[in-house]
Amino acid sequence: MxxxxxxxxxxxxxxxxxxxxxxxxxxxxxxxxxxxxxxxxxxxxxxxxxxxxxxxxxxxxxxxxxxxxxxxxxxxxxxxxxxxxxxxxxxxxxxxxxxxxxxxxxxxxxxxxxxxxxxxxxxxxxxxxxxxxxxxxxxxxxxxxxxxxxxxxxxxxxxxxxxxxxxxRSQQHFINAIDFVKSGKLGKITLTKTWMFRAGSTPLPVLPNEPVPAGVDYDFWLGPAKKRPFNRNRFHYEFRWFWDYAGGLMTDWGVHLIDMILWGMNAEAPLAVMASGGKYVFPQDARETPDQQTVVYDYNNFQMIWEHNMGSGTGNYGLQHGIAFIGENGTLLLNRAGWEVRPDKVKNEAKMEAIAWQQQSDNGLDKxxxxxxxxxxxxxxxxxxxxxEAGAKVAINCHMGNIALRTGEKVLWNAADNKFNSAKANELIKPDYQNGWKLPKVQA
Structure with missing residues (x-):
């Protein structure tokens, strides 16, 4: 080939x-x-x-x-x-x-x-x-x-x-890759990476507010979010770039990729999170969420780094999007197209057997x-x-990455108290429901 x-x-x-x-x-x-x-x-x-x-x-x-x-x-x-x-x-x-x-x-x-x-x-x-x-x-x-x-x-x-x-989680090559991670063959894993380099992104043009399109119940679309005039940039697909409704690439793609790290490493919430980034690629466009972002998570016995960039398609290890489990014996690389293992070397001698690219072969959504x-x-x-439980866990991890970015602080998480060490960060733990909608209460 x-x-x-x-x-x-x-x-x-x-x-x-x-x-x-x-x-x-x-x-x-x-x-x-x-x-x-x-x-x-x-x-x-x-x-x-x-x-x-x-x-x-x-x-x-x-x-x-x-x-x-x-x-x-x-x-x-x-x-x-x-x-x-x-x-x-x-x-x-x-x-x-x-x-x-x-x-x-x-x-x-x-x-x-x-x-x-x-x-x-x-x-x-x-x-x-x-x-x-x-x-x-x-x-x-x-x-x-x-x-x-x-x-x-x-x-x-x-x-x-x-x-x-x-x-x-239902696609066979992801299951096989995570099984390999859990086998221990990579040796001790202290560093993991996830990334999405979104090639082909273009600026979202700033548009004026306009009348609500015929047939749209815009008040119901807003629901518990802040009342705003209708703007096409915030509607349908593009809603994901505005904090009122979503969390940008961190939650859009991050939940898929970071989920694999949490699954493979049996991890829960991090002890600490720090982040940097902003609107560097398209500084004048209409999006609120960052087009470039790096987040470092500390899980006490390993770290995870998340990166996204909306201006380049050349990601880590030559993969536009991906997941890396970096062990003492080698690195497992994984994305939606397949997975492989690249051995670490000492004096040109491989510390483990390489695994050639294992191609994706089934339909994850159907499964x-x-x-x-x-x-x-x-x-x-x-x-x-x-x-x-799995969906909530990875969503919480992604929200923590955004909270660290938005506060500009390294935030420490106290799982027992369900809060951060920062007043600014704690303000972002729950949303402010508006327009008569109330945050649900679940009673035993």
Missing amino acids: SLNRRSFLRNTTVTAIGSGILAAVPMEVLAAIRKKVSPNDHINIALIGCKGMGWSNLTSMLKLPEVQCIALCDVDSNVLNQRNEELGKINIKPTLYTDYRKLLENKDVDAVIIATPDHWHCLQMIDACAAGKDVYVEKPVSNSIREAQLMVEAAHKYNKVVQVNQWQ HTANFIEVLKSRKLEQLNCPI
């Missing part, structure tokens, strides 16, 4: 990753593979948030013959009607909602997919569990540390199946949604590939 070919396989672009693994399934494909099953075997799914990953998650689940979509909910009726029309092509006729609370009153709904902006996940997941529904929730699970903790508490209280869409449906049937919560 040529060097260029190997480099391509190891450095698959973000665009190719999205289209090859996470793209929604065309209706004609679903029509060809769906089979009729007994109504007694039906699992009735509802989707809250019908654009983007919500639609990909739903169409992935619809590959399973027992899954029926009986309800759709979105505050943008343009999106809602488009998805309803598409489902009609395969003779699926869901009930339509613009208020998720009305959807949760539907007794026929067994489980919901939550794929709204991050600032909505906590409210909707807890409300769904309280209504007796199982939940498949998008990552990051929350937009704050406290919300993530409440979501875990709610899942326990109501004893519901809650799977987080960190689908890498992840199938795992969710299987656990819905078995009720064996321990068999979930990414339960709410």
